[in-house]
Amino acid sequence: MLILSCPNCGELKDETELSAGGEAHLTRFGPGSSDSDFEGYLFNRENPKGVHFERWRCSSGCGKWFHAARCTATNEVFGTYSAQVTEPPQEIRDVVSAKRPGWTWRDLS
Amino acid sequence: MSERVFEGAATVRQLPQRGMITVRGDMTDLAKAVKVPAQGTVAGNVAWMSPDELLVMCPHEEVGAQIDALRAKLIGTHHLVEDVSDARAIFEISDGETLAKLCPVDVARMEPGRFRRTRLAQIACAFWKKEDGSFELVCFSSVADYAWGVLSNAAATPVAHFSG
Numbered sequence: 001m002l003i004l005s006c007p008n009c010g011e012l013k014d015e016t017e018l019s020a021g022g023e024a025h026l027t028r029f030g031p032g033s034s035d036s037d038f039e040g041y042l043f044n045r046e047n048p049k050g051v052h053f054e055r056w057r058c059s060s061g062c063g064k065w066f067h068a069a070r071c072t073a074t075n076e077v078f079g080t081y082s083a084q085v086t087e088p089p090q091e092i093r094d095v096v097s098a099k100r101p102g103w104t105w106r107d108l109s
Numbered sequence: 110m111s112e113r114v115f116e117g118a119a120t121v122r123q124l125p126q127r128g129m130i131t132v133r134g135d136m137t138d139l140a141k142a143v144k145v146p147a148q149g150t151v152a153g154n155v156a157w158m159s160p161d162e163l164l165v166m167c168p169h170e171e172v173g174a175q176i177d178a179l180r181a182k183l184i185g186t187h188h189l190v191e192d193v194s195d196a197r198a199i200f201e202i203s204d205g206e207t208l209a210k211l212c213p214v215d216v217a218r219m220e221p222g223r224f225r226r227t228r229l230a231q232i233a234c235a236f237w238k239k240e241d242g243s244f245e246l247v248c249f250s251s252v253a254d255y256a257w258g259v260l261s262n263a264a265a266t267p268v269a270h271f272s273g
Contacts, residue, residue: 002272008160017228061159
């Protein structure tokens with residue numbers, strides 16, 4: 001079972017109290033973008049075995065969105081952080097690096 | 110709003126309608142109008158719902174006057190003050206074990222005054238622990254019968270191996 005700490009309300013939230021929001025840190029390509037960029041924005045998703053960054057919503061709770069970094073193989077949670085960022089903050093990356101040396105995710109490492 | 114009582118291993122009571130006012134805005138602004146409780150707690154008649162939302166409770170007949178007073182204090186700020194009394198049902202549960210069966214919350218470690226928004230079986234709810242160790246729970250009135258059903262079912266039998 002996955003338990004995430006919501007950074008907005010500070011509660012330890014069970015997976016069943018949350019709504020999964022899919023992959024984190026997507027760049028939106030909208031009107032005027034190339035077909036391949038738009039296709040990538042719509043359909044191309046990571047499916048890693050290991051470090052992953054996701055969006056979650058505290059749906060049975062404060063109702064706010066947040067980000068989570070976890071390992072898809074072990075369900076280990078590296079941390080949760082604000083939704084108002086476009087990439088994981090350094091302290092989260094440091095935790096991931098300490099626990100999974102050599103990790104990569106999209107163009108992050 | 111039907112008041113009703115279930116007596117089993119624990120007692121569940123649906124309480125008469127209570128005045129409830131949703132107050133939303135920046136917490137520093139809201140502090141001008143209400144005494145803001147600490148995150149995840151209920152203090153007096155005010156509960157902390159989220160980083161930008163408070164729930165103010167009062168006797169039902171005082172809702173109008175309360176809203177006028179709150180709005181007067183919040184003039185000039187970006188805020189919302191709305192009467193949600195009709196949207197809510199409120200229950201009193203004598204024993205935390207009943208809630209522990211239905212909510213993914215460590216109820217046994219809740220202190221009096223602790224306020225937790227979560228789910229009750231399949232519906233959204235919020236509950237808090239009172240000084241006497243009993244709990245009050247609010248949910249949407251549209252699902253009050255569902256809440257009554259699961260609460261009274263859970264309250265019917267004790268959980269012997271967890272007691273004490």
